Amino acid sequence: xxxxxxxxxxxxxxxxxxxxxxxxxxxxxxxxxxxxxxxxxxxxxxxxxxxxxxxxxxxxxxxxxxxxxxxxxxxxxxxxxxxxxxxxxxxxxxxxxxxxxxxxxxxxxxxxxxxxxxxxxxxxxxxxxxxxxxxxxxxxxxxxxxxxxxxxxxxxxxxxxxxxxxxxxxxxxxxxxxxxxxxxxxxxxxxxxxxxxxxxxxxxxxxxxxxxxxxxxxxxxxxxxxxxxxxxxxxxxxxxxxxxxxxxxxxxxxxxxxxxxxxxxxxxxxxxxxxxxxxxxxxxxxxxxxxxxxxxxxxxxxxxxxxxxxxxxxxxxxxxxxxxxxxxxxxxxxxxxxxxxxxxxxxxxxxxxxxxxxxxxxxxxxxxxxxxxxxxxxxxxxxxxxxxxxxxxxxxxxxxxxxxxxxxxxxxxxxxxxxxxxxxxxxxxxxxxxxxxxxxxxxxxxxxxxxxx
Amino acid sequence: xxxxxxxxxxxxxxxxxxxxxxxxxxxxxxxxxxxxxxxxxxxxxxxxxxxxxxxxxxxxxxxxxxxxxxxxxxxxxxxxxxxxxxxxxxxxxxxxxxxxxxxxxxxxxxxxxxxxxxxxxxxxxxxxxxxxxxxxxxxxxxxxxxxxxxxxxxxxxxxxxxxxxxxxxxxxxxxxxxxxxxxxxxxxxxxxxxxxxxxxxxxxxxxxxxxxxxxxxxxxxxxxxxxxxxxxxxxxxxxxxxxxxxxxxxxxxxxxxxxxxxxxxxxxxxxxxxxxxxxxxxxxxxxxxxxxxxxxxxxxxxxxxxxxxxxxxxxxxxxxxxxxxxxxxxxxxxxxx
Numbered sequence: 001x002x003x004x005x006x007x008x009x010x011x012x013x014x015x016x017x018x019x020x021x022x023x024x025x026x027x028x029x030x031x032x033x034x035x036x037x038x039x040x041x042x043x044x045x046x047x048x049x050x051x052x053x054x055x056x057x058x059x060x061x062x063x064x065x066x067x068x069x070x071x072x073x074x075x076x077x078x079x080x081x082x083x084x085x086x087x088x089x090x091x092x093x094x095x096x097x098x099x100x101x102x103x104x105x106x107x108x109x110x111x112x113x114x115x116x117x118x119x120x121x122x123x124x125x126x127x128x129x130x131x132x133x134x135x136x137x138x139x140x141x142x143x144x145x146x147x148x149x150x151x152x153x154x155x156x157x158x159x160x161x162x163x164x165x166x167x168x169x170x171x172x173x174x175x176x177x178x179x180x181x182x183x184x185x186x187x188x189x190x191x192x193x194x195x196x197x198x199x200x201x202x203x204x205x206x207x208x209x210x211x212x213x214x215x216x217x218x219x220x221x222x223x224x225x226x227x228x229x230x231x232x233x234x235x236x237x238x239x240x241x242x243x244x245x246x247x248x249x250x251x252x253x254x255x256x257x258x259x260x261x262x263x264x265x266x267x268x269x270x271x272x273x274x275x276x277x278x279x280x281x282x283x284x285x286x287x288x289x290x291x292x293x294x295x296x297x298x299x300x301x302x303x304x305x306x307x308x309x310x311x312x313x314x315x316x317x318x319x320x321x322x323x324x325x326x327x328x329x330x331x332x333x334x335x336x337x338x339x340x341x342x343x344x345x346x347x348x349x350x351x352x353x354x355x356x357x358x359x360x361x362x363x364x365x366x367x368x369x370x371x372x373x374x375x376x377x378x379x380x381x382x383x384x385x386x387x388x389x390x391x392x393x394x395x396x397x398x399x400x401x402x403x404x405x406x407x408x409x410x411x412x413x414x415x416x417x418x419x420x421x422x423x424x425x426x427x428x429x430x431x432x433x434x435x436x437x438x439x440x441x442x443x444x445x446x447x448x449x450x451x452x453x
Numbered sequence: 454x455x456x457x458x459x460x461x462x463x464x465x466x467x468x469x470x471x472x473x474x475x476x477x478x479x480x481x482x483x484x485x486x487x488x489x490x491x492x493x494x495x496x497x498x499x500x501x502x503x504x505x506x507x508x509x510x511x512x513x514x515x516x517x518x519x520x521x522x523x524x525x526x527x528x529x530x531x532x533x534x535x536x537x538x539x540x541x542x543x544x545x546x547x548x549x550x551x552x553x554x555x556x557x558x559x560x561x562x563x564x565x566x567x568x569x570x571x572x573x574x575x576x577x578x579x580x581x582x583x584x585x586x587x588x589x590x591x592x593x594x595x596x597x598x599x600x601x602x603x604x605x606x607x608x609x610x611x612x613x614x615x616x617x618x619x620x621x622x623x624x625x626x627x628x629x630x631x632x633x634x635x636x637x638x639x640x641x642x643x644x645x646x647x648x649x650x651x652x653x654x655x656x657x658x659x660x661x662x663x664x665x666x667x668x669x670x671x672x673x674x675x676x677x678x679x680x681x682x683x684x685x686x687x688x689x690x691x692x693x694x695x696x697x698x699x700x701x702x703x704x705x706x707x708x709x710x711x712x713x714x715x716x717x718x719x720x721x722x723x724x725x726x727x728x729x730x731x732x733x734x735x736x737x738x739x740x741x742x743x744x745x746x747x748x749x750x751x752x753x754x755x756x757x758x759x760x761x762x763x764x765x766x767x768x769x770x771x772x773x774x775x776x777x778x779x780x781x782x783x784x785x786x787x788x789x790x
Contacts, residue, residue, distance in 0.1 A: 060559045066512060067555040071548045073519055076526060077537025078544055081602070084526060085534045089750040092527035093757040099516070099523045100764040107513035108771035112778065115509045119778050164750050395538040401607050405545045412549050416556050423563045 001399035004391045007079040010406045012376075014071050016369055017413050021065030023368045026140055026185065027192025028058050029133035031219075032113075036129040040122060050212050051129075053432035054196075057424055059114055062106075064420050068413070079402065083383050083393030090156050090163045090171055091146040098142035106135035137185065144184055148177035150384045151375070152245045158387065175245055179238035180375075186234055187371065190227050190331060191364025196220040197338070198361035199428055201354040212432045214348055217338075221347065225339040228331040235328065236291070242375075243292055246385060247301035248310065249378030252317040254288045259302030263288035268322075271314040276304060312380040320373035327367035334360065462754045463744040466528035467735070469761060473524055475726055477517035478585075479629065479719050484511045486630020488554055488578020489623060490649060497567060499642045502783055504574075506637040508558055509779045513772060515555065525737075527757055531601060532737035532747035539596045539603040540588050540610050547584035553577030579623060586622030590615030593668065593733060598741045614667060621660030625722065628653040632715035635706070637783050643711075650714060651706050658699055661725055665692065668732060674740060675732045688731060695724045 035051035038044070073095070076084050084092075109131035112120060116128075155170025156163045165171050200216035203209045243250045250256075255271040255278050256263040265287025269278040289298040303311050334357065341347040348354075379385055383393040484507045494500045526533045537544060554577030561570035591610035598604055631653055634646035669676035679688055702717035735743045748754065 060563070063512070063556050063559045066515070067552040070515070070519055070551060074522055074537065074544055074548055077522075077533045078541050081534035081538050085530050085601075088526055088530035088533070089753040092523075092530060092749060093753055096523055096527040096757045097760055099520050100760060100768065103516045103519060104513060104768040104771055107516050108775050111509040111513065111775055116778055165752055165756070168756055395534075395541075396602050396604070397538045397541050398607060401541055405542070408545070408549055412552060416552055419560055420556065423560055426563060 003399040006402040018068040026136040026188035033129040033133040036126040081395040094146040102139035152176040193224040201358040221338040224335040228335040251303045253321040255318045259305040263300035317378045320370045323370040463748045470524040473521040480514035482626040483629040483633040485578040486626035491575040529747035543584045543587045550577045550580035582623045583619040586619035587615045590618030624656040632718045
């Protein structure tokens with residue numbers, strides 16, 4: 001079996017599972033921090049109940065994020081050792097800074113948030129929630145910087161096939177990083193917003209925890225009505241940045257074969273890589289030109305601009321991009337409609353809207369994965385754009401070893417993350433009244449209401 | 454080769470990674486040891502108590518593993534790129550086992566039927582410990598390298614010596630876990646842990662003796678390091694001190710002391726670790742790659758060192774804060790519902 005393909009499959013599998021949890025915990029930690037601060041400033045007990053409820057779910061998700069993340073940090077060596085030798089002078093320190101600035105911060109203050117109870121003063125709870133939220137965002141900052149460098153390497157020189165950093169500022173803030181960071185962070189907040197919205201809608205439909213559910217829905221709609229349209233803007237800017245630095249990726253996203261001329265936007269098409277054309281295309285004439293050049297007749301790069309060996313897998317990139325776009329537009333519609341219902345005072349009574357939203361907890365996760373498939377498959381055949389091909393980055397490990405461990409990862413992740421989904425669902429079913437923890441003396445725990453009032 | 458700076462970057466980074474590894478081994482060691490002792494608990498309430506004693510710490514403890522692995526990648530990429538493919542299967546086994554161990558903390562608390570996650574926690578901990586010992590043994594015995602890359606076969610690491618190291622680490626972590634329970638819990642659980650600790654102490658000494666005898670016999674480079682003069686004059690206190698501390702640990706366990714056995718167990722680990730460093734330094738991939746050959750570009754080492762100098766004390770501060778906040782015996786019912 002082809003070790004390159006197997007190593008890629010293994011990385012794609014493990015990172016796709018992993019990204020689910022950061023997408024959720026980055027947003028959720030910020031939400032919990034907001035609630036903790038609201039509770040400590042207003043003293044309204046409802047905020048504390050909601051915070052406590054989501055903190056419990058956060059703990060389960062965070063644990064899954066940690067254990068699936070450690071796997072990735074070691075895969076650099078186990079599966080991609082040649083890539084590591086070539087690039088770790090540059091991206092190694094970025095990952096080092098992620099560990100030093102983010103991981104310990106998160107681990108420490110999450111423990112305080114979850115377990116400290118009456119061992120710490122009340123302000124330290126709010127502070128810990130903020131520290132955890134900051135830790136998740138810092139973690140995203142560094143790892144996305146390292147990832148972006150693989151797309152748009154900068155600030156380095158190559159000597160004998162090994163990258164050496166010459167300008168750290170240029171390495172960290174490489175051309176695609178600010179766009180990718182903003183787009184991903186916003187995606188994480190949106191994903192969480194739709195999860196909170198779904199849980200609020202689920203409770204309202206069931207007539208349970210109505211007070212908490214209304215607060216969750218108001219907060220979630222208020223958030224997504226700003227962030228969903230903002231994401232369109234951020235995505236557009238990110239796309240223009242990609243057009244500048246990775247034009248072939250954009251050509252694959254649009255399945256545009258002949259460069260240098262205006263491009264249609266294909267709502268649907270079946271890209272045929274051998275015939276170098278599309279079948280069954282349903283297109284908006286010159287739509288892609290309008291999106292990418294903001295002109296009707298703007299030329300768009302084409303796949304045929306480069307030899308076939310330098311092209312990404314077109315169908316994968318093309319369809320993944322469309323899935324992300326479709327969900328993005330659905331999010332905007334759902335957010336605007338929800339805001340309109342709220343404004344006209346019918347948000348909690350429009351049952352069909354609640355029913356739809358209660359089913360929509362997963363859309364953000366799918367959009368995030370589709371977005372990552374678009375950008376990472378679109379980077380192929382390069383592991384570091386223009387510097388190193390993916391096939392040259394793997395470890396000297398036989399295909400059988402990779403295949404065996406890939407099978408094990410699939411089985412283990414199936415069990416563990418199936419369990420995680422089941423238990424999170426159970427926590428949601430139990431609802432915000434379930435007790436989080438009790439201190440030595442239940443009645444006096446600061447998480448109990450007596451202390452709070 | 455040594456750089457022309459007034460300080461030796463490679464030695465500094467080797468020391469930082471050494472600290473991260475030793476922090477990991479001691480702190481996750483007691484968590485993993487508790488996992489190994491988990492099946493020996495009599496009741497679910499005892500298991501709740503065992504888990505509660507490490508729950509605030511495990512995530513931070515495990516982070517030192519990421520710092521150790523990440524630090525190796527940053528500072529010594531050539532060593533990292535040889536060690537990981539060479540020890541591919543035990544490393545992945547460790548990662549998979551760590552998944553079960555880590556999620557068991559959260560899932561067990563929610564699950565109605567806890568047996569499955571009890572098993573995941575125990576098996577995950579034992580396999581992690583064993584795999585780490587195998588990795589250690591695989592490193593000490595040496596790795597086949599050609600052209601700066603691993604050039605052996607997938608099961609090179611599997612030798613009687615690496616299995617011996619694997620069992621030794623399981624016993625060692627078990628000793629840390631048992632003495633931690635002596636310190637942090639009360640009642641029958643603590644009494645049983647005290648008896649278990651005494652047995653595990655004996656086992657650890659047997660494994661330490663076996664490794665100490667086998668390595669100089671099997672690897673001339675290690676024999677030369679220890680038994681050539683004048684090295685021997687400086688090095689003989691290491692085994693002697695190990696014996697004295699083991700005796701003290703046993704004495705404290707027998708005489709009802711709560712905290713000292715745990716710290717004695719830590720001291721045993723530090724001495725064992727020191728012994729390994731003496732045997733192997735300055736090699737990262739014995740017998741071919743030393744810390745200077747494996748080093749990253751000096752600019753990269755300096756760039757991360759600048760942050761590490763500031764951040765490592767802060768991290769040690771957080772760590773101290775958590776251990777201080779959750780000091781003392783585990784309180785009844787101080788766990789999730």
